[in-house]
Amino acid sequence: SPIAGDANCPSLLEVGHYRQSCPAAESIVRATVEGYFSRDPTVTAPLLRLHFHDCFVRGCDGSVLLNTTTTSGPAEKDAMPNQSLDGFYVIDAAKAALESQCPGVVSCADILALVARDAVSLATAGNTGGASLWEVQTGRRDGRVSSAAEAVANLPSSFADFAKLKEQFASKGLNVKDLAILSGAHAIGNSHCASFAKRLYNFTGNGDADPSLDPSYAAALRARCPPQFDNATTVEMVPGSSTSFDTDYYKLVVSRKGLFHSDQALLQDQEAGALVYFLQGSSTQDFVQRFGVSMVRMGRAGVLTGSAGEIRKNCALVN
Ligand code: HEM
Numbered sequence: 001s002p003i004a005g006d007a008n009c010p011s012l013l014e015v016g017h018y019r020q021s022c023p024a025a026e027s028i029v030r031a032t033v034e035g036y037f038s039r040d041p042t043v044t045a046p047l048l049r050l051h052f053h054d055c056f057v058r059g060c061d062g063s064v065l066l067n068t069t070t071t072s073g074p075a076e077k078d079a080m081p082n083q084s085l086d087g088f089y090v091i092d093a094a095k096a097a098l099e100s101q102c103p104g105v106v107s108c109a110d111i112l113a114l115v116a117r118d119a120v121s122l123a124t125a126g127n128t129g130g131a132s133l134w135e136v137q138t139g140r141r142d143g144r145v146s147s148a149a150e151a152v153a154n155l156p157s158s159f160a161d162f163a164k165l166k167e168q169f170a171s172k173g174l175n176v177k178d179l180a181i182l183s184g185a186h187a188i189g190n191s192h193c194a195s196f197a198k199r200l201y202n203f204t205g206n207g208d209a210d211p212s213l214d215p216s217y218a219a220a221l222r223a224r225c226p227p228q229f230d231n232a233t234t235v236e237m238v239p240g241s242s243t244s245f246d247t248d249y250y251k252l253v254v255s256r257k258g259l260f261h262s263d264q265a266l267l268q269d270q271e272a273g274a275l276v277y278f279l280q281g282s283s284t285q286d287f288v289q290r291f292g293v294s295m296v297r298m299g300r301a302g303v304l305t306g307s308a309g310e311i312r313k314n315c316a317l318v319n
């Protein structure tokens with residue numbers, strides 16, 4: 001049976017939680033994201049990733065936004081897999097605009113969920129005007145704890161096999177379908193060489209390449225990321241199309257050109273593999289409709305509601 005904070009328990013969050021307390025909340029967030037997106041469409045990918053990294057560690061409670069302090073110990077932000085997170089300035093700008101309109105009302109955890117929806121809506125191929133593609137449930141409250149060690153333990157590794165990914169998603173109340181659909185987020189954005197270089201040079205420790213990677217694509221990636229790669233070098237998830245949210249990711253996975261072992265690992269499972277093949281032939285519209293459903297499910301993971309937690313004044317600091 002569903003438990004509070006489980007992705008399968010729909011009762012605690014609601015669409016339009018701020019309808020009375022801050023009627024402009026969603027339009028303020030939307031205007032903030034639009035402002036940044038119109039100047040730089042690459043902003044969508046880090047914003048989407050922030051919500052994912054929040055929800056997988058202590059649930060969607062804004063823990064990813066907290067700074068390390070002298071008393072807290074290293075926060076999530078300072079964990080290795082979070083060194084490449086970006087877009088915090090957009091969350092802070094939305095929070096500042098919300099605080100001036102309705103002080104102390106809108107949680108940082110909800111801002112992450114709304115920003116992810118708005119950023120993806122603006123980046124979705126064919127979605128003229130960036131109309132909102134799904135309704136976001138709100139009413140999350142902000143946590144007071146952020147631990148780098150918990151981030152390392154809970155965030156999936158790009159070298160993971162299917163069984164491990166399935167287990168980590170299940171622990172957040174997400175099923176194989178959610179895993180396959182949410183992985184489609186890798187239609188946008190970039191990756192540092194370190195997140196996949198082992199696939200190119202030393203996959204099992206014998207100087208071999210990952211057999212699940214297309215050999216000609218591996219060669220192209222080796223040219224971008226030589227053995228002594230520069231830590232700042234990044235590669236597009238989808239070559240030439242990394243700001244367009246669409247089904248290209250699935251086309252790459254089918255052709256063994258997924259950037260991460262974890263992308264290619266979807267084909268290790270019958271159910272996930274069938275979905276990958278289905279989605280690569282689907283319309284963007286069909287894919288984003290499904291993506292929205294799984295995002296809402298992810299957004300319920302481990303949430304704090306009611307009087308739990310707090311509404312932070314500054315997203316980087318507990319009150
Ligand atoms: C299935 C397990 C997943 C793994 C192992 C994984 C791993 C990674 C890694 C290693 C990177 C590149 C980091 C870097 O080197 O710069 C990345 C980027 C990204 N991930 Fe994932 N990810 C997963 C699922 C997801 C999900 C569920 C979402 C969102 C719903 C997501 C959204 C993104 C985005 C948008 C980027 C690009 C970020 C940017 O360009 O700044 N990922 N992911």
Ligand SMILES: [Ca+2]
Pocket residue numbers: 053054055056057058059060061062063064
């Ligand atoms: Ca969190």
